[in-house]
Amino acid sequence: MRRKLAAGNWKMNGTSAALSELETLINAHPTADVDILICPPATLIAQAAKTALKSPVQIGGQDCHSAESGAHTGDISAPMLTDAGASHVILGHSERRENHNESSMLIHDKARTAHQSGLITLICLGESLAQREAGSTLDIIADQLANSTPDGATATNTVIAYEPIWAIGTGLIPTLDQIAEVHDFIRSKLETRFGDQTASGIRLLYGGSVKPGNADEIFAVSNVDGALVGGASLKEADFSPIINALEHAV
Numbered sequence: 338m339r340r341k342l343a344a345g346n347w348k349m350n351g352t353s354a355a356l357s358e359l360e361t362l363i364n365a366h367p368t369a370d371v372d373i374l375i376c377p378p379a380t381l382i383a384q385a386a387k388t389a390l391k392s393p394v395q396i397g398g399q400d401c402h403s404a405e406s407g408a409h410t411g412d413i414s415a416p417m418l419t420d421a422g423a424s425h426v427i428l429g430h431s432e433r434r435e436n437h438n439e440s441s442m443l444i445h446d447k448a449r450t451a452h453q454s455g456l457i458t459l460i461c462l463g464e465s466l467a468q469r470e471a472g473s474t475l476d477i478i479a480d481q482l483a484n485s486t487p488d489g490a491t492a493t494n495t496v497i498a499y500e501p502i503w504a505i506g507t508g509l510i511p512t513l514d515q516i517a518e519v520h521d522f523i524r525s526k527l528e529t530r531f532g533d534q535t536a537s538g539i540r541l542l543y544g545g546s547v548k549p550g551n552a553d554e555i556f557a558v559s560n561v562d563g564a565l566v567g568g569a570s571l572k573e574a575d576f577s578p579i580i581n582a583l584e585h586a587v
């Protein structure tokens with residue numbers, strides 16, 4: 338059985354005052370039947386990890402460099418994330434693929450280094466609206482999955498997040514059939530590459546405008562093992578109902 342995962346991506350939001358939301362979240366979930374992850378901005382990771390110690394909430398980064406150290410001004414390495422208390426890292430988010438020209442090959446190299454540092458990677462895939470309208474969604478997903486995921490991926494170190502770019506921050510979501518189609522496709526591609534046993538353990542998250550009001554129906558979709566949540570993860574009052582919906586879907 339795959340343990341479900343509710344992951345929050347705070348993106349470039351939050352100064353230390355935002356840690357009170359994390360505290361409220363922790364207090365609302367003294368125990369949990371699902372994994373809960375918050376990925377705050379890098380400046381808050383160490384404080385967040387201390388706050389979340391001995392709670393069911395885990396802390397992750399939003400990116401890391403492909404090298405373990407070196408002359409890379411402004412970058413953060415995977416060992417730095419683990420040292421700060423992170424257990425996970427988001428890689429290949431569409432905002433990084435777009436804003437920082439990140440290729441799937443680069444994301445692959447980042448993931449390999451992150452795995453070597455003991456981090457669980459959340460590797461993000463997703464098509465643009467133009468690509469969906471052109472009927473090339475599955476080709477794009479296949480290409481991003483094949484080239485972003487390193488050979489050493491396992492159910493323990495890798496989570497895949499399907500995030501249609503046009504659904505992120507827009508309030509739009511694909512139909513449930515469209516979500517099922519892509520998630521089933523990702524599962525079958527993982528089976529072909531890694532074998533049924535490994536593939537059956539890798540969690541697949543849906544991301545893009547997940548809210549308390551649509552979480553139940555999304556979590557009922559085949560091969561959806563949780564969500565990667567942006568805007569609705571910033572406030573405990575929005576994120577908790579999503580976590581609760583995922584617990585009820587277990």
Ligand code: PGA
Pocket residue numbers: 346500504505506507508544545546547565566567568569
């Ligand atoms: P959103 O973002 O929930 O605000 O649409 C999702 C994401 O980018 O992970």
